[in-house]
Amino acid sequence: MGAAEVLATARAGLQRLTPHEAAAAVAAGALLVDTRTPVHRAEQGELPGALVIDRTVLEWRLDPACPHRVPEATGYDVQVVLVCRHGYSSSLAAASLQAVGLHRATDVVGGVEAWKAAGLPVDDGPADVRP
Known part of the structure; x- marks a missing residue:
């Protein structure tokens, strides 16, 4: 199976959100998690209110049963909305979070590029x- 097929399989299990739907979910209490690299965040700007968690430790920081979780990881019913630069790696990350029990994990269609194009806020x- 190639990368495109892995991505399609991951996305088949997600209820992906448009940027405006993601902003509404965050306003309603969802966790917005940014997995972009520092270089991409410097280029594109920061997302206000987002937790920045490196992709390499994402599952450990968001699994409520893990001793290395962030305080916001309070239960498996928490809605986690992931965002990356273009919306590809965030889909894979959301599927991985679902595999550890975070059944409401999803991502933003088009990533931060679409977020910005939709006129949603970014800042410096x-x-x-969260290391």
Whole structure:
């Protein structure tokens, strides 16, 4: 199976959100999690209110049963909305979070590029980086 097929399989299990739907979900209490690299965040801007969690530790920071979780990871019913630069790696990350039990994990169609194109806010930070 190639990368495109893995991505399609991941997305088949997600209820992906448009940027405006994602902003509404965050306003209603969802966690917005930014997995972009520092370079991409510097180029594109920071997302106000987002937790920045490196993709390499994402599952451990958001799994409520993990001793290395962030305080916001309070239960498996928490809605987590992931965002990356273009909306590809965030789909894979959301599927991985669903696999560890976060059944409401999803991502933003088009990533931060679509977020900005929709006129949603970005700023210069500081970012809420969670190591």
